Amino acid sequence: MLSRVAERVYWMGRYMERCENVARLVDVNTKLLLDLPRGVSVGWGTLVDISGGSDFYRRDLDSADERAVMRFLLADMNNPSSLMSSITYARENARITREILPSEVYTLVNDLYLYLKDRFPKGAARGERQALLEEVIEKVQQFTGMLAGCMSHNDAYSFLRLGRNLERADMTSRIVDVGTSRILTKALEETEANEPFENILWMSVLRSLSGYQMYRQHVLDRVNAEDVVMFLVQDSLFPRSVAHCLSELSEAFDRLPNSDNAQRVLASVRRQLKTADILQLIESGLHEYIDSIQSSIGEVHSEIADTWFLPQVQVTQ
C-alpha cells in the first residue's frame, strides 16, 4: 500500500473518531449543566482548554460563554479540532482514499458532512444540540461497524484502526480531565455537601463515554473518582479506556511490516499506564498526569509517521 494513502487513511480514522469524541465532550458538559447545584457553573473556557483548542480560540477564554464555546467546538472552521473541521477533513481524506474503501463508506462520510453543513451554525443552539450530537455518535459508530464488517482486514484497515484508537485514547484522557473539577468555576469543596455533586460529575463523564453500565457491572461499587479514573484509564476490557485503545494499537502494529520501533515506544507508554497509582495521583495532581498521557500518545503518533508515512526508501539495485 502507498505510504501517502496509508497516511490519509490513518487521518481519516482519526478525524472520524474525533467527530464522535468532540460530540461526547460537548455532551458531557451539556448533561452536567442540568444537574449542577445553584452557585456552581461550568467554566466554558476550561472546556476549550481540555479540547486542546486554546491556541485557536481568538477571544478571551475567561469570559467565554456557552454560545461562543459551542460555536467554537462544533461549527468553527478556524478550530482544526471542531466537529465541522473534523468531518470536513475526514471527508477530504475519504475522497482521496475512496478507491480502497468500500463505496458505502464514502457515502456515509459524505452524508454526515452534508448533514452537519446544513445544520450549522443553527445546530449549536441548546435545543437542537442533543439530537445533533446523538446523530454524530451514531453515524461514526455506523462507520466503524461498516469498516469492521465490509472491509478486508488488510493494511489499510490496520491504519484506520491505528487512527481510531490513537484518537480515542487521547480523547478519553481529555474527557477524564473534565472530571478533575477544573471545569467548575467554584471548587466543589467549597460547596456544602459536595459529595453528591462529585458523583454527578463522574456519572456524567461515564455516561458521555457510554460507560456507566459497563462501569457498574465491573466495579460493583457506587460511582467514585478513583474507580472511575481507574476504569477509564487502566481497564483492559472497556473499549474506550486508554489501556484498551493502546492494546488495539499494539495488535494493529503486529499486522504491519517493520513495526518494531513503534511497538517499542508503545510498550513504554503502556508500562507507565499500568504502573500508575491512581489514588496517589488524584491527591497529587491528576490533571498533570493526564497531560503526560497525552504527550506520550503524541510520541506514538510520531513513531507511526516516521515508520510508515515518510519511509527511508532503500533501493535494491
Added chain:
Amino acid sequence: MQIDWREYESGEFYDELISSPGHPRKVSRNLAKYLASLSSEDIAARKHSAELAIKTMGISFTVYSEAGNIDRAWPFDIIPRVISQKEWKKTERGLTQRLAALNCFIDDIYNEQKIIKDKVLPAELLADSVNFRPECVGMKPAFGVWAHICGSDLIRDNDGSFYVLEDNLRVPSGVSYMMENRKVTKRVFPELFENHNILPVTEYPNQLFDTLAAISPRPLEFPEVVVLTPGIYNSAYFEHSYLAQQMGVELVEGSDLVVEDDHVFMRTINGLSRVDVIYRRIDDLFLDPEAFNPDSALGVPGLMRAWLKGNVAIANAPGAGVADDKVIYTFVPAMIKYYLGEEPILPNVPSYLCIDKKQRDHVLENLDKLVVKPANESGGYGMLIGPQSTKKEREEFAARIKASPRNYMAQPLIALSTNPIIDSKNAEPRHVDLRPFVLQGRTSSVTAGGLTRVAMRKGSYVVNSSQGGGSQDTWIVAEEDK
C-alpha cells in the same frame, strides 16, 4: 400535467426520441410511453431522487471557474438517450477502424514517416505541431499502439447520421460518468430495465485493465498497473479515483513514484515496489520534469528514460497527442485509406484548413457562419461560434488566424441532434453529442454507447462539462421485431 409528445417539437433538428411530434422512434416507443404515463409530481420526485443519489454517491466534477468548490455535483438529466443496437454495431466498427488508423499514423510519424514521404500529409503540418514530441522518435510501443484509450466525439446532423467531430487521444475523460449515469438511472427508473433489452456498460473497467495488463513489459498475469492523477484539484479526479477503484489498482500521484536505475517504483509501507504500467491522466508536458516542463511538480523525474528503455508502459503513450489535433483530424479519412486500405465507415465533419490559402480566405469571409477551433485546445475552450459571435470577437479571431494559420481550422455549424430533458417538469428538446470510449491494445473494444452530453440551456450548442453542460444515460437497445 403529463408529458404530451404531440406538444414536443424539436423543429428542424433531428430528435433522438421522436421522428415527428407525437411519433416516437421505434426503439424509443416504450420509453416515450412510460414517460408520458408519469404525473408531473412523479417526474419531480424522480428528478429529486436522482439529484440526491448523485450528491450522496459523491459523483462530482470540478468547474475551474468556481473558486473554492472543488466538487460540484455532476449535472445529470433523468431522461435516457436511446440508440438502436443495429445502428450502434456499425458505429462501433467505424470507431475501431478509426483508432486503428490513428495508431498506425502515430507509430509511422515517430518512425519511418511514410505518410509524409508519400505526400499524403504535408510535412509542414507536422513541423508545426505542438503535440509532436521529438523525444519519442524511434520508440516502438507494444503492438504498435500509442493511443490505448480514445474518446471520440460524435454528433448527429439533421440527416440523422453520425459524424466524428474530434478524437480525444490525450487524456479523455467521461467514462466514469457514463457508468455512474447508468447506476443513477437504474435507481430512478428500475421498472424500465425490466421491460427493455438495454446493453450493460459495466464491462469497461475489466476491458481497460486487460488492455493495460497486456502492454506490461513484464509478462505477468497481474502486473502492477497504476492510475497516475494530478490530484484532487483536477477536474476529473473523481474519475481517476473511480477507475482505480473499479480496476482494483493503486491511484498514485507523481510524488508516490520514483525512478531508480531506469525502473519505476512506488513508495509503499513496505518500501519500494516495481510499477509495470502507468495509466496516466496527466498531460505529456507534466509527466517528467527532466524531459519536459522542469517546473512540473506533478510528474516523475526520469519517467521518460524508463519508458524509452521499455521498462515501463505508459498509456496513452507520450506523444500520442500528435494525432489529437484538429488540423491532423481532417486527414483521418485519408489515413484510413492509406494505412488500412479501407473506406471510412464514419465520416468527418467537413472542415476548412486555415493553412491552405484558398480555404483560409473562405473561412475569413464566412466567420459569421463557421465554427473556428484552435488545433490543440480541448474542453470547448478558445472556440469561435460564428453565428453567435460579436463583430469584435470575429475581428480578434481573424487576426489570430492570420498570425498562425496552422493552428486554426473551421467547420460549418453542424446542427446537433436533440434529446428531451426535463425542464420544469416538462420535456424540452436540448442539443446532445455522444462520447464513446474506444480501447486498443492486444485487442480492441468499444463501450456500449458512451457519455451523452447535453446542453442544458435552450438553443445552446455547448455540451462540454467544463462549460456547464449536463449528461444523460445512453441506452443501446435491441430493436424488437414487431
